[in-house]
Amino acid sequence: MFTRLGLLIALIVFIADLATKWLAINLLSEPPRVLEALPFFNLVLGFNRGISFGLLNSASPAAPYLLSLFALVVIGFLVVWLRRANHTFEAVGLGAIIGGASANVADRLADGAVTDFLDIHISSYHWPTFNLADTAIVCGVILFIIYTRRDRAL
Numbered sequence: 001m002f003t004r005l006g007l008l009i010a011l012i013v014f015i016a017d018l019a020t021k022w023l024a025i026n027l028l029s030e031p032p033r034v035l036e037a038l039p040f041f042n043l044v045l046g047f048n049r050g051i052s053f054g055l056l057n058s059a060s061p062a063a064p065y066l067l068s069l070f071a072l073v074v075i076g077f078l079v080v081w082l083r084r085a086n087h088t089f090e091a092v093g094l095g096a097i098i099g100g101a102s103a104n105v106a107d108r109l110a111d112g113a114v115t116d117f118l119d120i121h122i123s124s125y126h127w128p129t130f131n132l133a134d135t136a137i138v139c140g141v142i143l144f145i146i147y148t149r150r151d152r153a154l
Contacts, residue, residue, distance in 0.1 A: 002085040006095035013099025014106070017133040021107060024117035024131075034119075041120055046129040047113035064112045068105045075101050089147035096140030100133035107133075 028035065028045040035043040051067060078098050085091040104114045116129035 002088070002091035003083050005088065006082040006085060006091035006098070009092050009095030010099035010102065013096055013133065013136040014103045017100065017103035017131060017136070018106065020132045021103075021115040021117070025115060028117060040122060041118075043117050044119045044129060046116040047111070048116050048129075049113045064108045068108050071101050071105045071108075075105070087147055089143045089150075093140040093143030093147060096136040096143065100136035100140065103133040104131075 024043065024045055028043060032045065037043055049063065075098055078094055078101075082091060082094040082098065085094060107114050114131065114133075116131050116134075118131060118135070119129045120127045
């Protein structure tokens with residue numbers, strides 16, 4: 001039951017992320033523009049050739065494949081973990097991480113970079129742009145931490 005739940009979450013995250021990236025590219029690229037959604041939140045198109053926050057950014061033609069290979073190994077490990085899940089938070093958290101990581105791999109392999117478009121800022125300080133997959137990964141990690149800490153809190 002928990003494996004199916006996690007895989008369903010992964011599929012939903014995967015489809016939603018790729019759909020929102022497609023929308024962002026079509027809304028923000030021709031002509032290039034920034035859309036102010038809220039005083040602290042913009043939609044702005046960016047492409048990350050590295051991993052989180054642009055770390056390991058490389059123009060090497062092999063970089064997308066190496067980063068994707070590493071992510072696929074991690075995804076494989078998480079799928080095995082998901083098969084052993086025995087709690088809803090664990091399954092949903094792992095599913096969100098798997099779905100987000102899989103969507104970023106698909107995007108990276110298709111375009112050589114991960115499409116980012118969500119921009120949170122305070123005045124002129126901008127958090128690095130991110131996407132729905134990144135958000136799902138962070139939320140999945142938070143749920144997973146809650147799951148692992150639940151016994152210690154009781």
